[in-house]
Amino acid sequence: MDDLRTTYEALLRELRKGAGCTIQKLSEDKYSELVLALRSRLLQTGKPISLESCRNELQAIAKSLEERRIRESFLAALRLDSRYQADTLLGRRSAYLSSIEHAADAESRKLRADIRTLERRENKGIEMVARALMDDHVSDANIGSLAPTSSDQVDLHLTRKSHTHFYSETGSVIRSEHRAWTQAISENANPRFPIYYQLFSENRRGLVDIQPLYGCKLVSLEETSSGTVKAILEIFKTLTPEDGPYPIAWNINFRSENRAASHVRWTVKPSLATSSEFHLVFHEACVPVRAWWFSEPSDIRAQIEPSEEEGRHLPLLDGGRYIYKVFDAKKYDTLTYLGIAYAWE
DSSP states (O other): OHHHHHHHHHHHHHHHSTTOSOHHHHTSGGGHHHHHHHHHHHHHTTOOOSHHHHHHHHHHHHHTOSOHHHHHHHHHHTTOSTTOOOSSHHHHHHHHHHHHHTOSSHHHHTTOOOHHHHHHHHHHHHHHHHHHHHHTOOTTOOOSOOSOOTTOOOSEEEEEEEEEEEEOTTSOEEEEEEEEEEEESSTTOOSEEEEEEOOTTOOSSSOEEEEEEESEEEEEEEEOTTOOEEEEEEESSOOOGGGOOEEEEEEEEEOOOSOOOSEEEEEEOTTTOOEEEEEEEOOTTSOOSEEEEEEESSGGGGGSOOOGGGTOBOOOBGGGTEEEEEEEGGGOOSOEEEEEEEEOO
16 A cells, blocks of 8 residues: 555656646556546546546645645646646746745745745645545555456457447436457367456446346356456357357446446457447437547547547437447557547536
């Protein structure tokens, strides 16, 4: 746990540099652990987990710091105070020091300091915010990546996968249907393989129910306190690479009334993957206003809406009730997150 707090402190110091805490910087892979910690806090309160929400949550933690000189120094340095929005750390520090130097009230002028003293105050704030993130840390939650871990050595590989997600009149995801084709990558392949799920809109047990449809059976299911589910499926025959693709299917029922987080995705592992398709079916009473596809090494980046010029926005069909995207997975030679993201408002 001390190592994790040290990691948070290092990431906050890095985030302080340059342009400060911006949505663009939070989308970078190196800040993923910090983003996951902020998402964990957001999930516990049922809030959205967008990068903007993560930035707002970091700001809220800082605003809760009791000591004014620590609180204000941190907020200004990380560009979380609307009064200090310079693109450089020196610019934000200079603007903050100037404001307290020329403040009308005596209490504010007591906060006057040189740059070195101001940096020490910022560092103290960083330590306190990192400690606050540790207090809410859920050690067994796997929020950001639901790809198999390095300990899951499997002999079967999903080559094609179709995902269909159905949403309620309040925007909660109520069911998803999965059709896939798996292929052996070794002789006498182990017929068992893991699948992973996390309902991003809520953070508790009992939200995910997996039901095999054909070609496989459910062998075991593990669930963390945050609701992350690891299931082991077993196909009905032992495959060899010469057998080619084997079809399987399963449904997932979700027990949550919270409005769904704004993206769905699948992790493509080269080099056998050939295609992936997504179908999103919304209730007419609650449809998104925009949607776009993504292919990224981290799904954190998926939440940044692209510009119109990038050509990644998707048409909202049937009055917004239907969105789809078919990916050619053969073109990706590294582990990649493919999927659809959307905006509710």
